[in-house]
Amino acid sequence: MITIYQPDEFPAALRPAAVTIGKFDGVHCGHQTLLELVRAESDRRGLHAVVVTFDRHPLALFAPDRCPVPILSPRQQLEQIATFGVDAAVVLPFTRELANLSPEEFIERVLVEQLGTELLIVGSDFRFGRGGAGDVELLRRVGRERGFEVIVPEDIPGPTGRRASSTWLREALSAGDVELATQMLGRYHVVSGTVVHGAKRGRELGFPTANLDPATVEGLIPADGVYAGWFRSGGRVYPTAVSVGNNPTFEGVPQRQVEAHLLDANLDLYGESVDIAFVQRIRGMEKFASLEALIERMGHDVDETRTRLRMRAETLETRRFMAGC
Incomplete structure (x- = not known):
């Protein structure tokens, strides 16, 4: 797996791409579903498997005092992502410039122009663009216009039936319940x-x-x-x-x-x-x-x-x- 820190440096040889995008904090079972699916679909369709993530939580920029503690360090996160056999990880610097892009601008600049996305796989709660205005329905609509497909797999329940999330994982570790964390991971x-x-x-x-x-x-x-x-x-x-x-x-x-x-x-x-x-x-x-x-x-x-x-x-x-x- 190669790691890219500027999307405009994305190699042309990795286009067209099957892309999954998210913060992936913890790389828990819900994240793993996306990673497994992007690898499987890229193989099936003859695309390159690409993971897009961010170098920090959005709150680290806008409200540092409320920013949650990361579950994994950047190194640990990339090591876990690499175990799924993807071709590349793109780590986007979460800057004010990126945060101020409208959802349509983010799709056009990052997904279409820089990554050459033909398939996009995201979770049902994925939000993006200025103020989190972009959602799955917008992705599907623009995808039909710009020539990429969007897949949203079903949410993966955690050990007790609750939807797996980084928040729940962080709560478990903060309470010392490492066995619950193991089940989610x-x-x-x-x-x-x-x-x-x-x-x-x-x-x-x-x-x-x-x-x-x-x-x-x-x-x-x-x-x-x-x-x-x-x-x-x-x-x-x-x-x-x-x-x-x-x-x-x-x-x-x-x-x-x-x-x-x-x-x-x-x-x-x-x-x-x-x-x-x-x-x-x-x-x-x-x-x-x-x-x-x-x-x-x-x-x-x-x-x-x-x-x-x-x-x-x-x-x-x-x-x-x-x-x-």
Whole structure:
């Protein structure tokens, strides 16, 4: 998959194109339906499969204080999109100039002139153009005039029958419900970052941890608590107990630390880029009355992590993470 950041640089060799367009924040099961369909229809019709997305949420430009936290970093998002075998991803810079295009101008300039769209696949709630004035019916009407077809697949329900959405996925992660997130994603939610030196309290307590540098973290960090997870470094995967939060038993701990205690492995990971997959939440973050109580609880957390990961060792989500997906 090639990535293009300016639509006017779109290669002529990729025209005509079957295009799907959206923010794709999280690349959840609803997004996956669009990606699978654009790949299948492009193969069937002899077109090139192209994904159009945006470099930021619209609220990042118009109301930064209300902009939701991204579920995936741009790198993570493009990596997930690439797994669907599309030919190209076009990342549109969401500028005021782009936001001020009328729906008709967006169709003509981007879809027709720059991408050579012959087939457009979008979700039923897709809105575009100045003030979100463009919708599916407008796309269909203009498409008939400009020679491209529009396909709108049925909405994909999530695990409980509710329509899958980035908002729901973000809510689940923010509540620590990583199992619900897994069901919506068809894979584990992953946070990535670079390992840095911490206060070494875990080592002193007998549970050494790999601490992620907060400045390098990619992916929405789930709610505070302790999780069973998988840890990937250098192509190898290890079972891990993950702590998220500020460890209230100790004073002066920076907020929102992500720390991973690898089970049965003691590695020098400082400076390495690693991935942590969140499998199940074991408990919330707690303040303990003594170090002895904390150590006892950490021992229980490790035992619980072993049990839960043993039950998940052969699942599709685990195999995908083991394979680097």
